[in-house]
Amino acid sequence: MSNESALARSTVLAPLGRGGRAEEVVQRISESISLGLLVDGEQLPSETDLSAMLGVSTVTLREALASLRQQGLIETRRGRNGGSFVRSAAGPTKAALERRLAAFTVSQLRDAGDELTAISGAAARLASSRASNDSIRRLSVLAQRLLTANGAAQRARTDSRFHIEVAVAATSERLTRHEAALQAELGSLLWWPDSTDLQVEQAVAEHVAIAQAIHREDAALARDLAQQHVNGNTQRLIERRIRLGER
Amino acid sequence: MTTEVRHVHERAAGELAALVERTFTLLDPLADACTEIVSQASADAPAPSARQLSGVDVLADRVMEQQSGLIGAGLVVAPGMLADEQRYLQWRQRRKDGSFAPLFLDVDTAGDDPYDYPEMEWFRVPAQQGRRMIGGPYFDYMGAETCTLTYAVPVVVGGAFVGIAGADLLLSWLERASLSVMRTIDAPAALVNHERRVVTDNTPVLATGERIDVARMEHAHRYPVIEDLGWQLVVLQA
Numbered sequence: 001m002s003n004e005s006a007l008a009r010s011t012v013l014a015p016l017g018r019g020g021r022a023e024e025v026v027q028r029i030s031e032s033i034s035l036g037l038l039v040d041g042e043q044l045p046s047e048t049d050l051s052a053m054l055g056v057s058t059v060t061l062r063e064a065l066a067s068l069r070q071q072g073l074i075e076t077r078r079g080r081n082g083g084s085f086v087r088s089a090a091g092p093t094k095a096a097l098e099r100r101l102a103a104f105t106v107s108q109l110r111d112a113g114d115e116l117t118a119i120s121g122a123a124a125r126l127a128s129s130r131a132s133n134d135s136i137r138r139l140s141v142l143a144q145r146l147l148t149a150n151g152a153a154q155r156a157r158t159d160s161r162f163h164i165e166v167a168v169a170a171t172s173e174r175l176t177r178h179e180a181a182l183q184a185e186l187g188s189l190l191w192w193p194d195s196t197d198l199q200v201e202q203a204v205a206e207h208v209a210i211a212q213a214i215h216r217e218d219a220a221l222a223r224d225l226a227q228q229h230v231n232g233n234t235q236r237l238i239e240r241r242i243r244l245g246e247r
Numbered sequence: 248m249t250t251e252v253r254h255v256h257e258r259a260a261g262e263l264a265a266l267v268e269r270t271f272t273l274l275d276p277l278a279d280a281c282t283e284i285v286s287q288a289s290a291d292a293p294a295p296s297a298r299q300l301s302g303v304d305v306l307a308d309r310v311m312e313q314q315s316g317l318i319g320a321g322l323v324v325a326p327g328m329l330a331d332e333q334r335y336l337q338w339r340q341r342r343k344d345g346s347f348a349p350l351f352l353d354v355d356t357a358g359d360d361p362y363d364y365p366e367m368e369w370f371r372v373p374a375q376q377g378r379r380m381i382g383g384p385y386f387d388y389m390g391a392e393t394c395t396l397t398y399a400v401p402v403v404v405g406g407a408f409v410g411i412a413g414a415d416l417l418l419s420w421l422e423r424a425s426l427s428v429m430r431t432i433d434a435p436a437a438l439v440n441h442e443r444r445v446v447t448d449n450t451p452v453l454a455t456g457e458r459i460d461v462a463r464m465e466h467a468h469r470y471p472v473i474e475d476l477g478w479q480l481v482v483l484q485a
Binding site for chain 1: 358359367382385389444
């Protein structure tokens with residue numbers, strides 16, 4: 001986190017007045033999101049920490065978080081590495097994505113793409129001999145889900161989720177962690193406010209083909225398709241990076 | 248195959264069965280407590296609330312205390328069973344420091360990636376077929392976040408399925424616990440689940456989760472381990 005956003009957060013999450021109520025917490029956080037002080041995808045502190053910062057009880061905080069979830073302003077991913085994450089309806093702006101993309105050089109993108117190719121290819125190959133029936137069903141659902149995703153942020157999450165599921169299907173803890181980390185870094189740059197429906201359809205077709213190769217237990221094909229898919233994505237990223245010029 | 252060799256295999260299958268079954272017996276108090284809560288609730292109110300299930304936390308912790316490989320335990324409720332929550336887990340987890348804590352999962356179907364437990368085999372099979380189940384081996388993404396077996400026994404009250412009592416067993420624990428048994432077999436062998444996927448094995452040529460194809464199964468010696476689950480010990484030809 002940069003110092004600037006640390007400062008913004010300390011203001012956003014300063015204690016409310018005595019006897020802070022759930023509605024006040026909701027108002028504070030939703031305002032911060034609409035002002036861009038809390039940005040899409042940002043993780044909120046743990047419930048314990050957040051209630052201490054805001055000076056409200058955990059019961060009050062939970063009530064507030066439930067309301068924010070209902071409004072679609074935060075998303076709570078649970079599990080050991082879970083937490084509450086900001087969900088800005090607007091998603092990241094083009095400028096914000098450009099800033100993030102410009103932080104990479106072309107060769108760094110290529111290098112990251114190579115790493116993702118290696119991980120995704122291996123995961124798809126192993127998944128074709130190890131996927132459970134449950135996994136195969138989930139893969140075929142997730143392969144298509146991109147069609148109904150709205151906006152850049154949801155498209156990026158949905159796309160990433162499919163690739164993570166391939167590693168899950170490979171029953172590999174390390175590949176899954178690695179894939180999830182790479183998706184967080186690169187996957188979020190793949191979808192832009194100006195991405196077209198045609199791009200969505202192409203990505204879905206490629207996801208479906210990977211899922212089918214895994215289902216048919218064709219290890220070599222699954223690996224090749226996964227690698228081609230990642231290569232195509234990396235090329236799109238590099239083209240965009242080049243268009244940004246010297247930043 | 249000599250009778251002697253067969254006996255070695257059968258003994259190994261028996262010991263594996265005892266090892267796998269033990270975790271099921273630990274779940275009985277959890278299932279009983281769930282039955283009791285649901286039966287009591289129906290006397291004065293049509294359905295129990297989520298809060299009424301919190302009393303089982305201490306029992307879930309006790310389940311985990313009895314087996315170091317258990318990293319989660321609790322109840323997972325049938326959708327629509329509770330008065331106040333459509334989907335709900337009363338689940339405890341063992342944290343890295345060894346303490347026990349509640350595990351909250353995002354089961355809200357309004358989100359774009361909920362923990363969709365009714366679709367998961369360890370829940371679906373008990374719910375639809377009324378029988379116990381072990382899900383996995385699988386990487387429990389967003390749940391236990393590790394390679395896991397999920398044990399589940401259906402809880403049925405008055406003929407209606409109300410949920411499962413369950414526990415998550417670390418696959419790595421079972422692997423260690425079964426290694427001495429697996430080593431007694433003098434040929435490549437694997438404990439496989441109902442999908443013919445490897446749970447644990449004694450050979451570098453197989454991997455956890457790998458499916459042993461039908462043709463290979465036909466040429467192998469097979470011994471039932473947990474018959475109702477379809478788990479078998481498969482001894483491949485060396």
